[in-house]
Amino acid sequence: MSDNNRPYSNYVSRVFPGFIEFFLWFSIIVIPIVVGILFGTHWLVEKEVVTGMGLAGKPLYKTAEVFSWGYFLLGYVLGFIGTFILNILTYGSMTLIIDIKTSLANLEKGIPSSTNTKDEITATKTKYDFVGNYDNNGLAPVRLNGKYGFINEKEKEIIPTIYDYALPFQEELAAVKLDNKWGYVNKSGKVAIPIELDDANSFINGIAKVKYKGELEIINRNGEIIKTT
Secondary structure (H helix, E strand, O other): OOHHHOHHHOOOOOOOHHHHHHHHHHHHHHHHHHHHHHHHHHOOEEEEEEEEEOHHHOEEEEEEEEOOHHHHHHHHHHHHHHHHHHHHHHHHHHHHHHHHHHHHHHHHHOOOEEEOOOOOEEEOOOOOOEEOOOOOOOEEEEEEOOEEEEEEOOOOEEEEEEEOEEOOOEOOEEEEEEOOEEEEEOOOOOEEEEEEEOEEOOOEOOEEEEEEOOEEEEEEOOOOEEEEO
């Protein structure tokens, strides 16, 4: 897997907040009216209406079902309240999504920012020119002067920035690249699997796909080859 295809280098943020706001305003205007019309036409009211003129110029009446403005008003109020609550929930969730995508786009551009273990976006003023996402144990990959390492949420450097590339920790191990070779380090920074692989991927369910001496292999967390593909 080439560096350009690594997980935190291929995010693209394509969001349209202006369209979202337009849709929310449009819905809060139109939906209550539609609900009101449905109420007014569904629950009709009986009313005497003039059908013509009788003898001596007296009007003739008959009972007919007509549009109910009272039920229209009830439907409008209920529609407005429901749409208002739904829009609040929608706007809140979309704002969170936009913030996350914006942060990821900033990461792609090298603007320091990060997502902590609670998935909250935090602005990070740091010496690093790249800060990746924190994992569940509070470690994030960073880049400084073209070299990668890892810091904790207090920005203490846990693994020094000595690697040419690094993937986020997955199942207690992180793939790192040094001198065009790949290996794995643990969270104390010790090399767990020697840095002698041609390519490496993160571990999933205890195994990882790697390339070693031109062959595609599947290894376990001890670095043992369990299958050649």
